[in-house]
Amino acid sequence: MTTTLDLIREELTQILTDKGAATGEITADTLLLNGPLDIDSLDLATLVVILEEKTGLSPFADGFVLFHTVGELAALFGDAHD
Amino acid sequence: MRMTDAPRKWVLVSGVSRGLGLALARDLLAQGYGVAGCSTTFSDDLQALKDVHGDWFFWQGVDMADTSAIEAFVLAAVKAFNGHRMWGVVNNAGMSVEGILSTLPVSDIEKVLQVNLTGAICLARSALRQMMKTRKPGRIINISSITGLRGYTGLTAYAASKAGMDGFSRALSREVGRVGITVNSVAPGYMKTQLSEGLDDRQLDQIVRRTPLGRLCELADIVHLVRFLLSEEAGFITGQTLVVDGGLTS
Structure with a gap:
């Protein structure tokens, strides 16, 4: 069982690596935008699309839900998935 | 297609059953792209493309007013072209309703905006x-119209959509x-097909007289520009509306 947090960590690292940005420690409290990670809104949208595909969930289907940290995003997709 | 086939770029094209969409699909296949086309109806012309190009031409019936059908079409095309790179989209599908706005049925207005704009x-x-997901360059080309720039009596909803x-x-x-995907509009002038079906000979003559290059827009004029915009060489052109009207709106 992979936790959603693990999945987000893995995908964020991939996105950062792809764009040649530095990767660091990613915890539930890590801010997604305007924090230590070199990602922008387009990167974040890419992450959400990947999460939607991998979990089969669409937490934003009925409208945007505000989130700031990795943990808040993970909570939107549920705690764990197969 | 066979897994051993050399990788090809492939392009989504909407409204491929006739007119410009058909000409675009035909040209892009001839240029070596895979084409995933959609339209409301299948046609003998599309069958001919399938006969010549086999799996490099994927088609699915889609009503552009049905957003879930659009998503399903893209996912089916991704599956069909598995292992090949989605390079772009040509939003060509469109419809037109004619009439003075005050008497135009609201349902017609909604349909035009739904198909031409929301669908695209x-x-x-x-x-x-x-x-x-691939974070690689690509192309999005929207076929609009000079009526969206200059307007035309009786085509208000259509002009608004374009x-x-x-x-x-x-x-x-x-x-x-930032990821190298360019997005442009191509605005054709009045063509003999499609939109100008609603124009009579007198109106078409008037358009030709007012066009510096002295003729109506041909399908090839648009096809050649789309071919260029899809090329690697057009990678620094984005956010533009390229008008192809023989100078009519200059």
Whole structure:
């Protein structure tokens, strides 16, 4: 069982690596935008699309839900998935 | 297609059953792209493309007013072209209703905006969800119209939908430019087919007289520009509305 947090960590690292940005420690409290990670809104949208595909969930289907940290995003997709 | 086939770029094209969409599909296949086309109906011309190009031409019936069908079409095309790179989208599908606005049925207005604008935006959205994952360059081309720039009596809803496409191109170009995806509108002048079906001979003559290059727009004029915009060489052109009208609106 992979936790959603693990999945987000893995995908964020991939996105950062792809764009040649530095990767660091990613915890539930890590801010997604305007924090230590070199990602922008387009990167974040890419992450959400990947999460939607991998979990089969669409937490934003009925409208945007505000989130700031990795943990808040993970909570939107549920705690764990197969 | 066979797994051993050399990788090809492939392009989504909407409204491929006739007119410009058919000409675009035919040309892009001839240029070596795979083409995933959609339209409401299948036609003998499309069957001919299938006969010649086999699996490099994928088709699915889609009503552009049905956003879930658009998403399903893109996912089916991704599956069909598995292992090959989605390179872009040509939003060509469109419809027109004619009439003085005060008597135009609201349902017609809604349908035109739904098909021409919402449908095009949703096709680009579904495609981008796939393209973003690769973080590689790509192309989005929206076929708009000079009526969206200058207007034409009796084509208010149509003109609004096409002007909307141009605005959409400008905004999206800013959003996805960083990953090298370009977004442009191509605005054809009056063509003998499609839109100008609603124009009589007198109106067409008037258009020709007012056109510096002295003729109506031909399908090839648009096909050649789309071919260029899809090329690697056009990678620094984005957020533009390219008018192909023989100088009519100059």
